[in-house]
Amino acid sequence: MESNILYIIMGITLGLLAIIVVAYLMLRKKMQNSDVKRINSLINDTKEKRYSLDVFYQKLYIKFQKAPFIKRYLYKIRRRLEINNLDDEYLTRMQTAKIIFRAVILVTLLTIGVVVVTHNNLLLMGIILIFELFIIDTLTDSMVDKIDNNLLLQQIDFFAALRHSYHETNMVGEAIYVTAQDTDAVEVSRQAEKIFEILNSSDPETELEKYYDVAPNNYLKEFAGISFLTQEFGDRKVNGESLYLKNLENITQEMQLEILKRDKLDYTFKSISVISIVPVLFLEPLKNWATNNFGFTVAFYEGKSGMLVQLGVILLTIISYIMIRKLKDNGSVKRVEDTQNPWQEKLYKNKLIKKVVDMFMPKQHTAQERKEKRLLQDAASKQKLHWLYVSRLAMSILAFIGAIITIIALHAIQVNFQYTNPTSDYDLIGTAEGGELKKAKATTERQNKVLDKLRGPGKTVDDKEIKKVMSKIKDYADKSDTDIKKEIKQIKKKLNIINKEYISWVEILIAFVVGYLGYMAPYLIIKFQVKLRIMEMEDEVMQYQVIILMLMRLERVDVEMILEWLDRYADIFKEQISKCLNNYESGAYEALEEMKEEVTYQEFIRIIESLQSAVEKVPIKEAFEELESDRDYYRDKRKETNARLIDKKGRIGKAVGFAPMVVMFVGYLIFPLMYIGMTSMSSVFTSLQE
Template identity: 55%
Template structure:
């Protein structure tokens, strides 16, 4: 990058900081009264300075929520923060604005730099800007995941304090209330919510509501165990409180989960950025190659270079999506999408849209319908069947249109290349001096006159071009041989220009790409389902811990255990849900059907133990091996997590580094080697011909 460009970037950055400072000042002085009163109510009497960060973030939230493009991200962000903050509007707005501001501070300079670096290539500029928009998701989800991890760490201390408070009060609700009042942390708000549930008039209903919004499974387990202990009472097992033993089990599960997340974050810490980094390096790499190896200039600025560039961008996009799916496939991840009334639902409510979608939607009861339905369950996707097909149709249409525009753009690139590149017969291995380049550009401008004259005339011959050259002022002193050579050169250019139009096979290719786009949604779901199968062992071990906590509680039966497993399941959720629904019609038959629906042996053994418990064998006897081999299962769980992380890390690195490898090999090494060898061979041939 030249010094002039650096000065421009620095000047724009300084100007941007000044503008932000002025905006902050104006907002603090001229904020609308109604908005300021609303903020004061949300603060609940807290008095802060007008220029405090708290108030600034509240005002920024109001601005972000009105800005069309940013509004989508701020709403998506607050949906997840609402869960962490238990609907505390003030804190949710503050955290949303804080995270969004940090993302914009990183993104805005990057966008400015991209525009400056790619101002001569509008297609690349557009694609780079689109990929930088994806970075907002990376920054936002990274920030929210960090808060989620902090909450998990706080829960360790929270449960430790619960132990001491329970020894003091010997009452579950009082212990939770006391600990929640002593802390100002995020977990204290969760504790207050659980306390309100336990003392409510209808705790079962309130508990079910909390299960839907709890930030993680461990708080669900704690709330459920606290309710069962309050309702059925505590008991001593081996001289210790069963309730506190179960709290210890949850704590140990959280410690395992924290270690798993830390290792997973370490493995994937930069893969999302690495997967999209090639799109930022394409233009600098091209500039470096052209400046150091002049013989590749024709390739990089021609049609072939653009095709490879587009292929790398497509590979980068696919890799980015797969890496995100691979990392965010954990059972405790929260989906921030609007699943109540998304744009797909609005399309399907439209009469015309519904008729079009129904043409593609498989009929209920057919093999295809069952196949897609099972795939959605296996992938734990929140999408409905009709939403999936709306996505598939839209992706196919967009892919077809984008393919047509891409082919048209490639034709235009080839035409522009003939009109703009220097015309010369110099040796490709040697560069051109400034004088030679100026002379070559003058020759190109002369050729362009005749290209415009004969463009579109498909029956033009070299004789027609020679006639035009003979009466031209540029060739009035030229020999017949020079005119023939020039006519041949212009004719070759004309053939390229006249042949660059949309062809029938390109429309067929666009249709083929549209079919690939139509299948992309299914392939992503299949990939997601495959990745979820890697976590099957981990989920079964979670089930074993849940059963271990429930098996010694009074009045707990197999049906209650199934309801708990359904609540915390992801991979086996559909099968367990079917079993719970059929349980009242026949417990043994429902469990037998569940056993037939699954093929994973450790899960089958759990179902067989539940069948034994249905036959009047006490639950604690049916699952006695879980208690006797508890340490073994815990160590096995840790080892299983390590294997899972290594396997995911290996797959993630292959996918994440694929675009970078393709860029260096396909966009740099192969062109340099192939074109260099071709040019060298041509040079030696010319030298041999000259010698003879």
């Protein structure tokens, strides 16, 4: 039966791979038609090959749109790429199809490997195949991250070229346009052209606000904002150097630090991500090696205990994987989510579900509600409070159902092992082979007839009942009293195990505990995100210092404008800054004082105090004079902060990433070999003494 299922699964997988290859060949053939040849003849040889591949991805995009499962990932990736590509539909489709195509090929090959390795364990196979959904997200995220990192690198080269253009023209808009036309980097050129259009529009302030919502990264926002202010109020010379070019240098240095940070994070977590997943793939090979070399471990690996450890390793792997993704996330690409109508909102619209969810949610206008909303804000989560509770209840129900199914499956596995495991005396030294194996299987089949008649939940059986049933079975007619006595002992041992394999109230209680853990899981993930954000607090405040450093010497810059800029780039302190801006008109100093009382981070409090000084008629450049004088110190401190942050994340990541590997070797290999070996040796010595 298992062999047939294996062949079916492998056949389906290979069939899908064959369909992909055939589709590729067919599309290539179509691209050789007269129309495409005519187009290719109009361009050079190099671009002919590239165009053909581009057309292939465009057609592949249309095919992926019609695939039910793939379509979900297609639109998810597309929404993220649209941020970089602005209105370029052709490039967005091509990049999306390229990423999905690569992911499909990799997942197909991985699926074949999983099926080959785990074909003897259908439950493990199913769990690992489901786990591949997480891997798909990782693959697609990493591919999109590369595109965003490439844009950052292009921006550095673009700003270097812009400096030369500005020296020649002394006009912001003209320099941006000339540099955009001269650069070969398509992505950054498109962004620069968009900024040029904004600067020359009839209402640049409104258009600039719209661009802030779609800009791929904060550095382009800063560049667009500084360019607008310089064009609007003019450039100034500070110590004989253009203030606009000095600000470009500050933005460039920020980008260089960010690129180094991302490279170090990628390098640190590249191997950890793989290490955290590998144990799942080695469970079945380890099991096969142990059972083939140490026969006494078969009962553990084929029974309930072995499956429990397997499930534990898989669960730990999933948790480790999620935590590593959170640790590695550098915010390189905006995670575009459906914040209007996600699945939680769709469920919440159901009247019955809404009533149930409202029963668990804290009452409106209570301290608990404010506390939990503040937690979501601190985690920079776009979730609404009722979405969080829908997720918690959904996870709780799924965890409870999963626990019940797992308990039933574990009982079935244990009973099946008693019915299928060859009954022999070769548990300690090795395994039965050849004629001995055939004889052991015959003994099992013979004893199964007795088990069928005497098994029952909680039922106790004595030797007389077993012997009475055996006397009615023809297979025992020619057996000696010694053999019958030995088999009675074996059958009784099996019955004691089988008759205990039913769902008990303790297991139902365990399922409820698992359900509660599922209920707490989304909440704990939010708490973990808050902890990670606290780790990056110092880095964000230093970004504020750079923004203030760029603004402090510009004409007509006031405290309110600085707060607007900080609010635009804020993450950790966004709520406090937004609230301060809302209250600014009713009293600037008081609004800043209220914000100071709400934060505890000392470096940010110093910035607030300097802003208060600027409100009290002290010029902004004097209020933040120490930023200018200690600029080199703050730059070195920023580098050190990033290094410490990456080191801290790396240490946490290594501990989390290696946890599944350690549990697999200790809990699934070393401990069973030692414990079962010692108990088996003890039982053998006891038998010899008797």
